[in-house]
Amino acid sequence: MNPGHFPTQLESNPLELLDAVPLTEAESEYVEAARAANTLRGYRSDWNEFTSWCTQRNRAPLPAAASTITGYLSDLAKAGAKVGTMSRRLSALKFVHQLNNLTDPTANARVVAVWEGIRRTHGAPPDQAAPLMPPELFDVLAACPTTKTWKAKGRLPEPDLAGARDKALLLVGFVGALRRSELAALLIEHIDEHPNGLVLALPRSKTNRHGTAAELVVLPRGGNPERCPVTALQAWLHLAGISAGPVFQGVTKANKPSGRALNPESINVLVQNAVVRAGIDPLPYSAHSLRAGFITYAHLRGASDRAIAHQSRHRSLATLSGYIRVNNAWTDNAATTLGL
Incomplete structure (x- = not known):
């Protein structure tokens, strides 16, 4: 050479x-x-x-x-x-x-x-995607299209597959604290049912490159069906007729699943497009906003760092704290009470 x-x-x-x-x-x-x-x-x-x-x-x-x-x-x-x-x-x-x-x-x-x-x-703090979390997340979910209409005469409206997929991807990515590469690589074979919801067994991840043991991620059932990751995921798979292979696939212009897994880059675009549909500026958001949103929102609701890391699979709690320190800076801070 x-x-x-x-x-x-x-x-x-x-x-x-x-x-x-x-x-x-x-x-x-x-x-x-x-x-x-x-x-x-x-x-x-x-x-x-x-x-x-x-x-x-x-x-x-x-x-x-x-x-x-x-x-x-x-x-x-x-x-x-x-x-x-x-x-x-x-x-x-x-x-x-x-x-x-x-x-x-x-x-x-x-x-x-x-x-x-x-x-x-x-050195400087790394650029981080803005966390996508409630209430903005609820607005983004509500803006996912549910019905596909056609200009051609005689073709009746159908469930919008892309909208169902996007809603499932947003909820699974948020609740599962998944990276975009993990969403893209998720297969039906990685999903197991549980009385409390679903369990994802991820064979590889950023922190488990060699797949020595599958990392487990739980998707609990939500009290509100419109915000439940299990309901959204099952609805997408049922509508798309997916029973094996990639979970999150492309959708053709004919409103059919492509059979091919989304690539990580396209998931960024899907998240940003979903944000735009809700009338929100997409600039600070990316696929990573779902993972960042889970970590930040769970912290704001009182979850411990260790409990958050159990789902996000962070090995370092110091790394985890980087997601939430910006929000912490605004909590109980006298600068916000100056009345200027």
């Missing part, structure tokens, strides 16, 4: 270059599962950006000297790159070097020192 070239094998077998012996079919399947597709695409983009920077400065990208990486990071920081972006770039550099059996240059003492300085100087 030529220095500075991101291996083409990464698209299908990201670790194939670690061993001269070709991977077996079974090994290839496991290797493909080692990195999410979005992660691999991000690594490729970051590597291409880094090699372009190296070419302009006549520096070798592979193996990269510590001074090359610190110079690269310094230029990114001065250009206003976010700390999260630079962190991802470092992960890409580490990955490509490991892929070629080379020493990880990001662990070099010079790189570590410069990186720590950048984080202290340029």
Whole structure:
């Protein structure tokens, strides 16, 4: 492989270059599962950006000297790159070097020192999606269309599948505190009935990449059928005739399920469109607003951090507190009583 070239094998077998012996079919399947597709695409983009920077400065990208990486990071920081972006770039550099059996240059003492300085100087709270929670959530749910009408003569109105899907997705995402990737990957086979509602057994997640044990998420039955995640999910599956495979699918113009799972990016769009239907500015909202909404709303209703983490599956309570600190800042604060 030529220095500075991101291996083409990464698209299908990201670790194939670690061993001269070709991977077996079974090994290839496991290797493909080692990195999410979005992660691999991000690594490729970051590597291409880094090699372009190296070419302009006549520096070798592979193996990269510590001074090359610190110079690269310094230029990114001065250009206003976010700390999260630079962190991802470092992960890409580490990955490509490991892929070629080379020493990880990001662990070099010079790189570590410069990186720590950048984080202290340029670090800022990460941008967070606004939490979507009651009462706004109730308005968004009420705005989901229920009836599909047709311009063609003779075709009677039908239940609006996209509206039923959106309502189920909003409620399941909120009550389940699910990430958009988890909503997109949810299968019928992951759902089990329980006397109190439904249980989702998620085989993989952001914090359980290797699927060592399924993470359990509960969907309790709600007292109001219009706001019950179980009722909404079962209604969508019944109307769409889905009994196996992806739970949340696209809906065709003919008002039929596509049979294909939604991708995570499209779930962002669906959430924003649902917010727009309720007459709310969509700018601060995304699919992550459902998870953030659950955490924030549960906290406001008195749930403990540990109880919230039980459903959200956060391993760090410090990370969990990041969702609720903004709302806490407004609670019992004298600045809100100045009467200006």
